[in-house]
Amino acid sequence: MSDFPDLRYFPIWSCFCNLFLKLTHYLKINLFHILWKRTFRLSVDTLNFSFVFCLEFVIHLQVVSFPVVQLHMNRTAMRASQKDFENAVNQVKLLKKDPGNEVKLKLYALYKQATEGPCDMPKPGVFDLINKAKWDAWNTLGTLPKETARQNYVDLVSSLSSSLESSSQVEPGTDRKSTAYETLMVTSEDGITKITLNRPAKKNAINIEMYHEIMRALKAASKDDSSITVLTGNGDYYSSGNDLTNFTDIPPGGVEEKAKNSAILLREFVGCFIDFPKPLIAMVNGPAVGISVTILGLFDAVYASDRATFHTPFSHLGQSPEGCSSYTFLKIMGPAKATEMLVFGKKLTAGEACAQGLVTEVFPDSTFQKEVWTRLKAFAKLPPNAMRISKEVIRNREKEKLHAVNAEECSVLQERWLSDECMNAVVNFLSRKSNL
Numbered sequence: 001m002s003d004f005p006d007l008r009y010f011p012i013w014s015c016f017c018n019l020f021l022k023l024t025h026y027l028k029i030n031l032f033h034i035l036w037k038r039t040f041r042l043s044v045d046t047l048n049f050s051f052v053f054c055l056e057f058v059i060h061l062q063v064v065s066f067p068v069v070q071l072h073m074n075r076t077a078m079r080a081s082q083k084d085f086e087n088a089v090n091q092v093k094l095l096k097k098d099p100g101n102e103v104k105l106k107l108y109a110l111y112k113q114a115t116e117g118p119c120d121m122p123k124p125g126v127f128d129l130i131n132k133a134k135w136d137a138w139n140t141l142g143t144l145p146k147e148t149a150r151q152n153y154v155d156l157v158s159s160l161s162s163s164l165e166s167s168s169q170v171e172p173g174t175d176r177k178s179t180a181y182e183t184l185m186v187t188s189e190d191g192i193t194k195i196t197l198n199r200p201a202k203k204n205a206i207n208i209e210m211y212h213e214i215m216r217a218l219k220a221a222s223k224d225d226s227s228i229t230v231l232t233g234n235g236d237y238y239s240s241g242n243d244l245t246n247f248t249d250i251p252p253g254g255v256e257e258k259a260k261n262s263a264i265l266l267r268e269f270v271g272c273f274i275d276f277p278k279p280l281i282a283m284v285n286g287p288a289v290g291i292s293v294t295i296l297g298l299f300d301a302v303y304a305s306d307r308a309t310f311h312t313p314f315s316h317l318g319q320s321p322e323g324c325s326s327y328t329f330l331k332i333m334g335p336a337k338a339t340e341m342l343v344f345g346k347k348l349t350a351g352e353a354c355a356q357g358l359v360t361e362v363f364p365d366s367t368f369q370k371e372v373w374t375r376l377k378a379f380a381k382l383p384p385n386a387m388r389i390s391k392e393v394i395r396n397r398e399k400e401k402l403h404a405v406n407a408e409e410c411s412v413l414q415e416r417w418l419s420d421e422c423m424n425a426v427v428n429f430l431s432r433k434s435n436l
C-alpha cells in the first residue's frame with residue numbers, strides 16, 4: 001500500500017507553496033508601488049524580489065526539505081530491509097549445504113528476535129536438550145531491537161550463502177566427479193556405477209545432505225552409460241540409518257514445519273528407489289539400521305557380508321516403518337516375520353535375512369568384495385536394454401501401489417516425529433543414554 005501524502009513529492013510541493021506565499025506577500029506589500037512607480041523602479045524591485053525569492057527557495061530546499069527527504073530515504077531503507085529479511089528467510093530454506101548447528105541456532109535466535117522480540121518463553125528443562133539450546137540462543141540476544149536482529153539475520157544469511165557457494169565451487173580443471181559429493185563417493189567403470197555412503201565416522205548415518213546427494217547420484221546413474229548401479233558403505237557399517245541429529249535442525253517455522261518438510265524429503269527419496277530404471281544392487285558390507293534396511297525391499301539384488309545385521313528399531317524410536325517396507329517386507333517374508341522386524345524391532349543376522357528372502361546371498365566377510373564384484377562384472381556385461389526392460393516389466397505392475405504406500409508411510413511418520421515417544425528416543429540417543 002502506498003503512503004499518502006507521498007513523502008517523495010514533499011520538497012516539490014513545499015517549494016511551490018513557498019513560491020505562492022512569497023508571491024502573494026510580495027504583491028500585497030508592493031501593490032502600491034506596482035500601481036504608481038515608474039517602470040525602471042519596478043524592474044529593480046522585481047530583480048530584488050527575484051534574488052530574495054531564489055535565495056529563500058534554495059534555503060527552503062536545503063533546510064526544510066532535506067530532513068524530509070532523509071526521512072523518506074530511511075523509511076524506504078527500512079522497508080527494503082523487511083523485504084531482504086523475507087528473502088533471507090527463503091534463502092535459508094534453499095541452502096544445499098548444512099551450515100552446522102551453531103549457525104543454525106544463531107539463525108533461529110535472530111529470526112525469533114526479529115519477529116517476536118526478546119525471549120519471553122519459559123526456560124525448557126535440562127533434558128530437553130534441543131529446545132534448551134534454542135532458548136539459550138534466543139535469550140542471549142537480550143533486548144536487541146527487532147530491526148537490528150532483522151539486519152543481523154540478513155547479514156548472516158548473505159555471508160553464509162557466499163561462503164557456502166564458494167566452498168562448493170569446483171576448481172577449473174579438477175575432476176568434477178570426485179569433488180561433487182560431500183557425503184558419497186561415486187565412481188563409474190566397467191558398466192557399473194558405484195555409490196558409496198561415505199561418513200564412516202558416523203557409521204554412514206544419513207544426514208539431510210546425504211539424502212539429497214543419494215537422490216542426485218541415482219538420477220545421474222539412471223542417465224549415465226552404466227548398465228547397473230551398486231550402493232554400499234565405507235567403513236565397518238553399511239549405514240546406521242537416519243542421522244538422528246536431523247531432528248535437532250529445527251527451522252524458524254518450528255518442529256511441525258520440520259516434520260512436514262522431512263515427510264516431503266523422505267517421500268521423494270524413497271520415490272527415487274521406486275522409479276530407478278536400471279538394476280539396483282546393494283552390497284551390505286556391515287550392519288544396516290532403519291531406512292538403510294527398509295529400502296532394500298526396493299532393490300533388485302542384495303548381497304551381504306556375514307558381518308552384516310539388519311535392524312529396524314522403529315518402535316524403540318517411537319517411529320513407524322518407511323521405505324515401502326510395510327508392503328514389501330510383508331510380501332517378501334510374510335506378515336509374521338515382517339511384524340517381528342518392523343513392530344518388535346528384531347535384529348536379523350545376514351543368514352536370517354537371507355533365509356527370509358530379504359538378502360539374495362551371503363558371503364564370508366573375507367571374500368565378500370572379491371566374490372560380489374566378480375558377479376557384478378558379469379551382470380554388467382549382459383545386454384543393458386534387456387535388463388532395463390525386464391526390470392520395467394517386473395516393477396511396473398507394482399509402481400502405483402508402491403508410490404501409494406510410500407505416501408501413506410510418510411504421512412504417518414510426519415505425525416510420529418512430533419510424538420513424545422519419538423522425541424524422547426532421539427534425546428536419549430543424543431544424550432548418549434542408550435545405544436540400540
Ligand SMILES: CCCCCCCCCC/C=C/CC(=O)SCCNC(=O)CCNC(=O)[C@H](O)C(C)(C)COP(=O)(O)OP(=O)(O)OC[C@H]1O[C@@H](n2cnc3c(N)ncnc32)[C@H](O)[C@@H]1OP(=O)(O)O
Pocket residue numbers: 201202203205206240241242243244245246247255258259262263266289290291292313314317319322417418429434435436
Ligand atoms: C522433526 C522431524 C525430523 C525428521 C527428519 C528425518 C527425515 C527422514 C527420516 C527417515 C526415517 C528413518 C528411520 C530410521 O532410519 S530409524 C534408525 C535411526 N538410527 C539409529 O537409531 C541408530 C543410532 N545409532 C546407534 O544406535 C549406534 O550409533 C550404532 C549404530 C548401534 C553404533 O554404535 P557404536 O557404539 O558402534 O558407535 P557409536 O554409537 O559410538 O557411533 C559412532 C559415531 O557415529 C554416530 N552415529 C551413529 N549412528 C548415528 C545416527 N543414526 N545418527 C547420528 N549419529 C550417529 C555416533 O553419534 C558417534 O558419533 P560421535 O563419535 O560424534 O559421538
